[in-house]
Amino acid sequence: MNGAIGWFARNRVAANLLMVFVLGAGLMTVGRVPQEVFPEFALDLIQVTVRYLGAAPEEVEQGVNVRIEEAVQGIDGIKQLTSTAAEGIGTVMIELEIDADARKVLDDVKTSVDAIETFPQETEKPIIRELTNRRQVVDVAIFGDTDELSLKHLAERVRDEIAALPEITQVEIANARPYEVTIEVSEDSLRRHGITFDFIANAVRRSSIDLPGGSVKTAGGEILLRTMGQAYTGDQFDRLALLTRPDGTHLQLGDVATVVDGFADTDQISRFDGKPAMLVKVYRTGQQRALDVSRAVSRYVETARHRVPEGITLTTWQDQSRVLRDRLDMLLRNGRVGFALVFLSLALFLRLRLAFWVSLGIPVSFLGAIWLMPAMDVSVNLMSLFAFILVLGMVVDDAIVVGENIYTHQQRHDDPLRAAIEGTREVSKPVIFAILTSMAAFAPLAGRARRDRQDHVHGAAHCDLVPGVLVGGIPVHPASAPVASTAPHS
Helix, strand or coil: CHHHHHHHHHCHHHHHHHHHHHHHHHHHHCCCCCECCCCCCCCCEEEEEEECCCCCHHHHHHHHHHHHHHHHCCCCCEEEEEEEEECCEEEEEEEECCCCCHHHHHHHHHHHHHCCCCCCCCCCCCEEEECCCCEEEEEEEEEECCCHHHHHHHHHHHHHHHHCCCCCCEEEEECCCCEEEEEEECHHHHHHHCCCHHHHHHHHHHHCCEEEEEEEEECCEEEEEEEECCCCCHHHHHCCEEEECCCCCEEEHHHHEEEEEEECCCCCCCEECCEEEEEEEEEECCCCCHHHHHHHHHHHHHHHCCCCCCCEEEEEECCCHHHHHHHHHHHHHHHHHHHHHHHHHHHHHCCHHHHHHHHHHHHHHHHHHHHHCCCCCCCECHHHHHHHHHHHHHHHHHHHHHHHHHHHHHHHHCCHHHHHHHHHHHHHHHHHHHHHHHHHHHCHHHHHHHHHHHHHHHHHCCCEECCEEEECCEEECCCCCCCEECCCCC
């Protein structure tokens, strides 16, 4: 360290070139550093979900969860299994070892679960996925005095328009019940027409599908044939033919059942300012910057709120980037104050030239750190900004201490070069050890962060609800029905 101090003091050209390089590299990098509210980390969790409609938690545990646990417990890389059985659904959370290959374990889990042949017949296909850390930035609340169907159609339009913005990739609708067509059949109707409940359920499954019909070769080319029979709305289900009578007439589903085209019967409700509402959640992915995503959504809301129907309001809500923006403003404000404090203190009591060069060390230090952030996989987030604010005080204090000691040595022997070398060497050890003790004090937080994140994920995990057709309690899912993620919210 002492040799480096003396070499740079005697070779001012090299020192100035290094300073200019650090300043230039930092300024070129500052626009490319990722911005996120909280630092990104891997969850190392795999979720297996199996729906078993109408089953009690005890039945779900014995028929679903126990079988999944027995199938996957011998897979390498699994640290712990956490099983939850609820009415109509079973969930198994698989926590991985720290050094495990998540993709390989996921493939092994899929293979083992798909090989289970002892699930109850009424269970749906298992949903197996690796949980990822979704980084929500801002929500768009859509609320007003209107019916649920119109509100969801508007939310879907807003979702599609936001997803089309160049700054945004991932958008989803939350707090919205999934679409569902319910077919209600009475016993009187079954007796009147001489049919059974299973007959209706099988007829719906058999009729509501699109089937390929092969191809026909012609002189002009090949013609593909396809039977279009998939039903999506209540009116289309009403017209499904159940059977054909000897006289050529058809018995349609609407003749024997009541078809309700609406939403799934859940206990969730969402209101904003006391009015029915739906939320469009916007996330950042990859190298997208949280502040850019927030600004793009805010601009969209300002222009779109004039195009929505009367009585409907659009507004941003839970903008997480505000916290990041406030912390960044605090850092810049404190940086300006620290620079002015160092410059004025040294200029008033020591020398103007000394004050300038010592104060210049503050932006050089911070831009050097910004230059190294992408190489060390560090982003601008609440934690890193807190570290910058903490270190800012240390840099300001050390700059004043080193500058004052150099000035003292210069007063003794009136040799600027010797004063710079001896003055810096004399306080180098206290300054270095003061920084190392601060690093040691915060080092345990790095290990604690990984342990604490698992509890947060277990509490935040949710299940996907797949919309479909409910026939007297038996789900009949359309082949191409959309999938929506929902969670109760009030």
